[in-house]
Amino acid sequence: MQNKYKLMAFIIGLYVLADVVQHKGLTRIMLPENFPEHKIDSSFPGNKNILVNTNKAWVKGIDTKELMNSIESKSSGIEFDVYFGVQKKIFDVHHDPDNSIGLNLEDQLQIYTQRGMQASIWLDLKNLDESNYLYAVKVLSAIRTKYNLKNRLLVESNRADLLAVFIDSGFFTSYYTPVFNPYLVSDQEMKNQVDSLTKVIAKSKVNALSGYYFQYPFLHHYFPNYPILIWSANDRFSLVNWLFKKKVAASSEVFIALYPQ
Secondary structure: HHHHHHHHHHHHHHHHHHHHOOOHHHHHHOOOOOOOOOOOOOOOOOOOOOOOOOOOOOOOOOOOOHHHHHOOOOEEEEEOOOOOOOOOOOOEEEOOOOOOOOHHHHHHHHHHHHHHHOOEEEEOOOOOOOHHHHHHHHHHOOOHOOOOOOOOOOEEEEOOHHHHHHHHHOOOOOOOOOOOOOOOHHHHHHHHHHHHHHHHHHHHOOOEEEEEEEHHHHHHHHHHOOEEEEEEOOOOOOOHHHEEEHHHHHOOOEEEEEEOO
């Protein structure tokens, strides 16, 4: 009997070790933070636009009709990857550049309406630039009215400056921060990133900051006045992943966490 218990303990120990190694990024997030002191002017969001959010766990990458039909109708929030086309004046739904599947945002919203959904919607607007931002906000404003999505649309872009017109039109916005891993850079590189983000944020009125899961402790540490939006994996067979999701669910720092279906 003792040998059986020892064997079970050994197997469990191996599982936990393998889980920690496989999900070392998630493990690191759950350890105490150790970021260098760096004085900055941590401003507050420049506007008070509202986003309905009943549960911070949202569904990531609903980029096909099949996924749209498969998610729970009572989901709190869903995310679409979109590219705005000036010529057709539509939001094309797909993730990778130049890889359109002929699906536009209104196709998904028709399913949304048919299923009686009330979820808020995160639009990862991947190609926002000077040539399309004015057209995009007009089209999106019309879509908001048509589908009764007031306070239910979140517009995200890496162009914080061009989000101003969306903000002025009442949309909740998030600045997609540059991708870097704060746990893999020097203190000086981290301070440089903080300074760069501070300059961008100071000139904008965005509501929130968004980044990969491994960026959220860094973003909250240096910009505590901003809601943080993150995305992460969803390994249902991982104890580490389960603990991470519990931490995020209990955290006041994270406003929305995207997980794949």
